[in-house]
Structure formats: C-alpha cells, structure tokens
Amino acid sequence: MYQYDEYDQRIVDERVAQFADQTRRYLAGELTEDEFRPLRLQNGLYIQRHAPMLRIAVPYGNLNSKQLRTLGHIARTYDRGYGHITTRQNVQFNWPRLEDVPEILDQLAKVQMHAIQTSGNCIRNVTSDPFAGVAADEIVDPRPWCEILRQWSTFHPEFAFLPRKFKIAVNGAKEDRAVIRVHDIGLDIVHNAAGELGFRVLVGGGLGRTPIIGEEVAAFVPWQQILNYCEAILRVYNLHGRRDNAYKARIKILVKALGVPEFARQVEEEFAHLKDGPSTLTQAEIDRVAGRFNDPVLSALAQDAGYRARLAEDKAFAAWARRNVRNHRVQGYASVVLSLKPYGVAPGDLTADQFDAVAELADRYAFGEVRSTHEQNIVLASVREADLFALWQEARAIGLATPNIGLLTDIISCPGGDFCALANAKSIPIANAIQDRFDNLDYLFDIGELEINISGCMNACGHHHVGHIGILGVDKNGEEFYQVTIGGDQGNQTTLGKVIGPSFAAAEMPDVISSLINNFIDNRQDDERFIDTVRRIGVESFKTRVYAERTARLEAKEIAHV
Amino acid sequence: MSDIIKNGRVHADEWTVLRLAEGDEAATIALPAGRVIVPLAVWQARREELLPKAEAGVLGVWLAGNENPAALTADLSALPLVAVDFPKFADGRGYSIATLLRTRLGYGGELRAIGNVLRDQFFFLLRCGFSVLQPQEGKYTPAQLDAALASLNDFSEPYQAAVDRPEPLFRRQSRRPLQGEAA
Numbered sequence: 001m002y003q004y005d006e007y008d009q010r011i012v013d014e015r016v017a018q019f020a021d022q023t024r025r026y027l028a029g030e031l032t033e034d035e036f037r038p039l040r041l042q043n044g045l046y047i048q049r050h051a052p053m054l055r056i057a058v059p060y061g062n063l064n065s066k067q068l069r070t071l072g073h074i075a076r077t078y079d080r081g082y083g084h085i086t087t088r089q090n091v092q093f094n095w096p097r098l099e100d101v102p103e104i105l106d107q108l109a110k111v112q113m114h115a116i117q118t119s120g121n122c123i124r125n126v127t128s129d130p131f132a133g134v135a136a137d138e139i140v141d142p143r144p145w146c147e148i149l150r151q152w153s154t155f156h157p158e159f160a161f162l163p164r165k166f167k168i169a170v171n172g173a174k175e176d177r178a179v180i181r182v183h184d185i186g187l188d189i190v191h192n193a194a195g196e197l198g199f200r201v202l203v204g205g206g207l208g209r210t211p212i213i214g215e216e217v218a219a220f221v222p223w224q225q226i227l228n229y230c231e232a233i234l235r236v237y238n239l240h241g242r243r244d245n246a247y248k249a250r251i252k253i254l255v256k257a258l259g260v261p262e263f264a265r266q267v268e269e270e271f272a273h274l275k276d277g278p279s280t281l282t283q284a285e286i287d288r289v290a291g292r293f294n295d296p297v298l299s300a301l302a303q304d305a306g307y308r309a310r311l312a313e314d315k316a317f318a319a320w321a322r323r324n325v326r327n328h329r330v331q332g333y334a335s336v337v338l339s340l341k342p343y344g345v346a347p348g349d350l351t352a353d354q355f356d357a358v359a360e361l362a363d364r365y366a367f368g369e370v371r372s373t374h375e376q377n378i379v380l381a382s383v384r385e386a387d388l389f390a391l392w393q394e395a396r397a398i399g400l401a402t403p404n405i406g407l408l409t410d411i412i413s414c415p416g417g418d419f420c421a422l423a424n425a426k427s428i429p430i431a432n433a434i435q436d437r438f439d440n441l442d443y444l445f446d447i448g449e450l451e452i453n454i455s456g457c458m459n460a461c462g463h464h465h466v467g468h469i470g471i472l473g474v475d476k477n478g479e480e481f482y483q484v485t486i487g488g489d490q491g492n493q494t495t496l497g498k499v500i501g502p503s504f505a506a507a508e509m510p511d512v513i514s515s516l517i518n519n520f521i522d523n524r525q526d527d528e529r530f531i532d533t534v535r536r537i538g539v540e541s542f543k544t545r546v547y548a549e550r551t552a553r554l555e556a557k558e559i560a561h562v
Numbered sequence: 563m564s565d566i567i568k569n570g571r572v573h574a575d576e577w578t579v580l581r582l583a584e585g586d587e588a589a590t591i592a593l594p595a596g597r598v599i600v601p602l603a604v605w606q607a608r609r610e611e612l613l614p615k616a617e618a619g620v621l622g623v624w625l626a627g628n629e630n631p632a633a634l635t636a637d638l639s640a641l642p643l644v645a646v647d648f649p650k651f652a653d654g655r656g657y658s659i660a661t662l663l664r665t666r667l668g669y670g671g672e673l674r675a676i677g678n679v680l681r682d683q684f685f686f687l688l689r690c691g692f693s694v695l696q697p698q699e700g701k702y703t704p705a706q707l708d709a710a711l712a713s714l715n716d717f718s719e720p721y722q723a724a725v726d727r728p729e730p731l732f733r734r735q736s737r738r739p740l741q742g743e744a745a
Contacts, residue, residue, distance in 0.1 A: 005737055007719050018716045022682060030706065031682075038652050039682055121652070151721040151731070157689035158661050158724065161654025227722075227730075238658045273666060278729045279722070285732045291739040 001062040001369055002147050003292050004112045011154065012109045015116060019043050020102035027099070042160070043105075044092075044118035048421050051095045055118040056108060060128035060146040060170070061089035061371040061379075065359035068370065070111045072355030074104055083355065085340060085348040087412060087463055088167070089127050089372040090118055094419050116154060121162045123153035123234070127169045129177040130371040130379045133295060136329045140189045140197065142172035144290040145226070148281065152227050159234045163241035164249035166234070167206075179374060181205045181214045181494035182466060184251045185233060190220065198222045203233060203263070204255035207460035211496050212252045217264045223286070225271075227279040232270035236263070296367040296382060301332025304385035319441065320392055320403040332385055336366075338378040338395055339402040339410065343435045346428040347413040348376030357398040365391045375412055375451075377405065408450045408517070409435045412463055416456030416473065417480070423456030425473025425480035430454055430509050437510035438517075447517060450530045453488070466490040468531045469516060470497045471509065482509055486516065486542055487534045500543040504550075511553060512546055519545040564699040565707055566674075567684070570714055572707050575696065577643065579624065579676055580604065599624050599645050599676070602633060609637070616640045624676060627655035631663045638669045646692075648677035657690045664691035664725045681710035688714060691725030 004012070019039075026036040040046075044055035056071070063071075071091055075083045078100045079093045086092055096104060108114055118125055126146045133141045149168060153159070159166070169183040180186025186202035198220045205214025221229045237251045255263045311318045326335040338358065340348050350358070358378060362370050365387045366380035373379055378400070383391060395401040404410045411434065414420065416427025431454055438444055453467025464470030470485035481503035488497030504512050517530075519542050524533045534542065566575045577597045582588065588603040599622040605612060615621035622643030625631055634644065644663060646656040656675065663669040674694040675687045681702070687695055702710060723730040731737070 003740055007721075007731060007735065007737060010719060011717060011721070014717050018713075021712075035651070035680060035682070121654075154721055155686075155717060156722050156724075157686035157720075158657045159654070160686050161652050161657065161683075163654075235658050235661075239655055243653060243655075277723075278733060282732070288732070288737055288739050294740060 001064055001293060001295075002059070002143070002289070003294055005292065008151075009109075009112070012112070012114045012116075015043075015114060015155075016102065016105045016109050019105060023098065023102050038120055038161070041120035042117055042122055043101075043120075044090075044115035045098070045101055046119065046421075048094065048419060052098050052101065053092055053094050053419070054096050054101060054104065054115060055086065055090050055092040056113060056115050057118045057125045058090050058113075058372050059150050060126055060132065060143055061130050061373060062143070063370050063372060064111075065362045065368045065370075067111045067113055068355050068359035068362065070107060070113065072352045072359070074107065075350075075352035075355060078104055082349050082351045084346070084415065085350065085372045085376045085378070087374050087376060087414075087461060088118075088125060089130070089374060090125055091372065094415070119165070121164050121166075122160050123156060123162075123166045123168065126150050126153070127167070127178055127183075127374065129171060129173055130373040131177065131326065131335055131381065132172060132371075133293075134328050134330075134333075134335055134381045135173050135177075136327050137174040138172055138329065139174065139191070140172040141290075142170040142178075142189060143293060144286060145172070145187070145189065145223075146170050147289050147292075148227070148285070149230070152230070152279070156234075159238060162234070162238055163243045164246065164251075166237075166251065168230075176491050176494075177374070179463075179466065179490045179494065182207055182211075182463070182490070183214060185230065186214050187226070192220045196222060199226050199229075201229065201233075204252040204260075205494075206250055206252045207463055207465050208250070209247055209458045209460075210250075210252065211460070211465040212256065213494055213496065214252075215255065215260045217255075217260065217267060224281050225275055227281060228274040228277055229267075229271055231274055231279065232267045235270050236266045240266075298330040298333060298382060300330055301384065301386075303332060307385040307388055310389045314389075316403075317389060317392055319445070320396075320401055321388065323403040323405045323407065323445075324401070325388060328382060330382075333382050334385055334388060336380040336383050336388070336391060336395075337373070337405045338380065338400040339404055340377050340400065341404055341410045341435070342399050342402045343409070343439060344432055345399075346415070346418075347411050347431050350378075354398055354400065357394075358400070361391060361394060375405075375410060377410070403441065404444060406449045406451070407444045408438050408447055408452060408513075409444060411435065411452045411454060412467065413454040414456050414461035416454070416462075420456060420461075422459055423473065424458075424475035425456050425482065426506070427454045427456040427462060427471075427473060430471060430473075430482065430506060433506075433510050434513050437514065447520070448527065448529055451490070452513070463490070464488070465496045466494060467497065468529075468534070469513065474503055476503070480506055482506065484512060484516075484546075486539055487531065489531050498539050500539060501547060508550065508553075511549070515546040515549045516542055564696060565702075565704070567695040567697075567707070567711065567714070568693065570711060572704075572711070577622065579645065579696075596620070598622070599643060599674075602626070602629050605637070606633070613637075613640060616642065622672070622674075624674075625659060627653055627659070629659075631659050631667060634663075634669075635667055638663075638667055638671070641669075641671060643672040643674060644669060645674040645676045645696075648675060648679055651678040651680045651683055657686060660687075660690040660692055661725055665728075681713045684710065684713040685716040689720065689724040689726045 202214035455462035485497030624645035
C-alpha cells in the first residue's frame, strides 16, 4: 500500500496540532458550537446518540497490520472494545470522548492515518475496488489515481466549504466494484480508440432522499487532465450548487436542474481555462505515486495440490472457499474475504481482539496488508493457495470465516437507531433477525447470490436503494416501520430498487424476506440469481406474494386469539 | 474601527464597508466619508460618479456570494480594493470567486474577505488569493486576534495548486520514490 513520504507525514502532523488547538478553543468556549461543528465534521467527529462518533479515513480501503493494531488499541483504550467498517470503507468508533480525540489522532498519525474529510461538506475519502491491484479483470490499478485524488482533495482551499458532501469513487476493472454510478463523481479508467489511458466521468449519482444514477459528462478525459477536469466540476458546483436547502444541495440536484448537456457545457467552459495548467499530471508523478505502493512482488506459483485435495475432502472448507475465496491475477494466489457478518453481530463490527488477530493473519498470510470493503467486510488481497487451509482454520477460530460472502446473510447495514442520531429506526436488530431466520447454510447456498441492504433512515448509509432487497427504516407516529424495495443492484448494471408497497413492523421482516425468497424459488429458472428473476418477471408477483402471505398470517393470528 | 490582518500582522482598518439596508436604493444612498467599500449594485448604478474615487484609491467594491466577479472585468485595473462577502463562514462560494478574480480576471489589487470571517478559515482564504482578512467587528479580542495569526500558517506544504502557490507540491518539490528511502 501507499507509504507516506515526509510531506504526507507533515500534513497529517500539522493537522493533529491544528485540531488539538481547535478542540481546546472549543472546550474553552472560544469557538461556538456552530463554529466548531464544520471543523469537527471535517475531521470525522460527529456528536451522536450516545457519544461522539469518530470516523477514521481508510483511503480506498487500504490498511496495513500496524494500522490494524492501532485501531485495536483505540477500540480497547478509548472505546468500548470494538470498531465498525463503514460502506465507504472507513472505520468508525461510536464511543470516544471528545477530550480524547486529539490524542487518538496523534496515535493515528504515528501509523500514517488520520480522520481528514471523512465527513462535512467537503471532498470525502476516495473509495475504490477492494480487489484493486489483484483482480483478474483489472484494466488499470486504480489505487495510484485514488492516491493522487486524495492528495489533491486534502485541504483543497477552494472546496473545503461546498454546498454539501462530495464523494468520488474510482474503478479500474471490467466489473465495477466501487459503485461509481452512485457517487458525485464516478471515474472509470478506460482506454480510447487510440489506446490512450483516460477517464470516463460520471457525475451526479447518489443515494439518500433523492436517489439518482450518475450520468456520463465526459466519455474520455486524458489522464494528464483529470485533476483539471475535477477542479472544473467542483468549481461549477461550488458556485452554482444550491445552498438554501440541504436536501437539494448535492451536485445531483444541480445536474438535474441544468440538464446533463448544459452542466457538461459549463464544466467544459471552466475546463478550457484549466487545461494544461500547473495541475496537469506528469508521467513522473504517476510513476512516483505508483512507486510508493510497496506491493509484494508476486510470481506465478504452481497450483497447489494440497489445497485442491483439501477442497475435495473437507466440505466446510470447500464451502468457505467457494464463497469467500476469489481468483487472483497471479496463479497460485487467491484473495480472501473475511466475513464480518457472523450471526448475531452488527454487520461490519470488529472487536479490539479481532483487529489484532486480523493484523496477525495479514502478517502471516497476506504480506501485512488488508482492504476494507463497501460491503463491510475485510479482504486479504494476496494469499498463497498453499496457505488457505491454515488461514481458514485461524479465521474460523476468531469468528471471521462465515462462508456467506455475497449471500443473503452478508447484509450491508448502517448503525441505525442504536447509534445514529439521524436514524428513524433500528437496523442492526433487523439484520440479526434476518440472519437468524436464514441460518441454514445449505439453504443459503441454494438461494445463491443475494444482497440485502438496510438503512435506518432516508440518508441511506446502508445503500438500501441498490440492494437486491432494500430495507428502509421509517418513522410513523413515533413507531419504527420498514419499507421494502426490490430489484436494486450495484455494479455495471446499477439499478435503483422499487418499493413493493406499504411498510412492515420490525417483527414481520423475517417473514417478509421469507415470502420474497419463496416467490423467487418458485419462479427461478435454472441457476438464476434473485435479481435476475426480479428483472425477468417484474416486481408485481413478489409484491402479491408478500402481502397475500402477510394477510394470511394476520388472519391466522386473529383466529388464534378468538 | 475594526482590525484587519494583512501581511501576517494586525492593522487598524481605514475602510468602511457600506451595506444596503432594506429600503436603501443603490442609486441614491449617501456614502460615508473616507475610504469606503460599496456593494456591486451601488458601483453599477453610479459607476461614472464613483470611478474617480476608485482611481484616487479611496473607493472599493464588494461582491456577494451569488455575484459574478466577471461583472467587474472592465473595472479591475481601476479598483484599489475588491472585497468578497462571507454571509456565513460555511458558505464557500467566496473561495471560488477569489480564485477567479486572481487567476482568471487577473486582479492584482487588495482582495479582502469580509463578513463572517473566522480564524479557522484564514489558511484557506490566503490560499485562494485574499490579501486582507477582516473578521467581523467585535468577533475577536485584540489578544485573540494576535493568537489567531498562528492560523495563517496551519500547513507548511499543501498538496494542491492554489492562488498563493500556483504549482502543486509535485512540481514545487522533488518528492522521492520509495526506493530512495532507508527501509
């Protein structure tokens, strides 16, 4: 992963000093609540339901074992013994004391970490493919480009107080695993007809209250110009984005209001002034940044016979390998997903001891490096096939080997009403109740690939719009209900789900999911995935089934009470 | 009289910022005596009358966040002072306006941030080309304003290009590849 140089380190150290002074002035009453809010938010610090919540940046999901141990230490010392992987690949802690935050930042800086721009109305942490650099379908490794964007956006003086938050994602593979279509800027690394490298630029995607799929604003921006082009987009947005209504302040609203052709015209006009300017990238700079990634140098190994023998004789190991192990671009290696979705745990949570244990696994089996994922799991990018069996046994011992990646119980969930001050409803207990209902592994495998995404409110941190099944917590007269969407998808065919009808009580949710699954099983053709069946037969049949079975349940209940 | 920050030091200000109250007409409002910074609307309504004052160095113009700095293109060489108003410190349009004035429109005179200007934004304001920072009157005690000067230098080597350092770090400094460092 990227190694800081003296300049990177100095910026983070200077930030620690700056924020320590800001916190001191706030506690001394020199900074008002309103004045401190944007400052603390731009440092990932929320005031939450129970305590401040601190969101630590994990640029494009890359972490090393030293950093994991520091996170474990923070969880143990300043929090209640655990931390949480977010859908933006960051790590957040729910219980630190405000007074401790400067000290936490100081400890993070010592391992090349920070909490810069993980919140607030600025350019947020850049996200990307957790399999970057090792994916078999990769066109170009997106990480150096992510790092260049990270540096450009860090404390960008012109764009520190935007109308609203601003999120950039970069994809460098054939399959989009960075969900670029639901970002303010989605960058797809492409080659043009002449074989030159550049970026296809999507703008105006986003979930939340007004979910919109990003639209193409430029089919090809040469790589040298990408910072100039992003600057043009940001300047148009900064000057013309709405500031009168926070719900209409995202760039997607501006793009919709102007229309894509007019928005693109304004960006082009701005870009014409910036093109070939000082921020134009050079090959030397790309090489330098790429050269600061200390990736292991891998050469192809013979396929491991022992691994294949184990697969044949150990059913549990084979099940794990099938779901949690992915092909690697180098023969003899594989990528492993550690599931943070065991039964009964908040999706994405890791205990302090697990942080340490994952660090240990990374050091022993994965060149000391891990990735956090949008789906709230952890990836060991490069593991020798010969080590997979031992790794599996150890991962199992620490509870991180549930063989459910991509299956129904691999649920994306926001922290919800248990933690978040914005939430209308709980998320984690719903996730746990569904996991509980579908605890039979054979049945899960049979159902196949299925994404359930749960958000506790309209802000959609759980990305429910793009779940094959999406669940949104809503508040009705002070009571928690859940609205269900189906047909959403992320990736190359990113689609927003459709609401199936009136919302449900929390206790009904496992039954609702069962009805959806039963309807799928009854209608699926061959090995069709849930999403493919929904696409083929439409939402109506699912809707009918869910509400008919619900009525039957309610009637049965009434009869029982007579 | 309010204090301003210029060239890294606190100075007593010599200018008055004129703001239109409800019912005030740009064409008829009486100007205060001395050096005055008028709203764009006043400048546009009375350009001929005010141009000699600008050329004499005693009149400047301020822009609101929703005003296009290109409206001043023809006058920038005559204006000794242009100010940009921050109605809220978290309203960041002024940063882009300042950047455009310096880089696109070539304005070289005094560029002043007025309105809700806080010390925690000083570093960003300077980077975008402001040469004078004017916190709201009474916002800081003299001692606090002296202490606030430290915020002018929050970061020593920022990454990206901006008005104050028009080249990004990778062009300003020779940054080493990994191989050049001791393990």
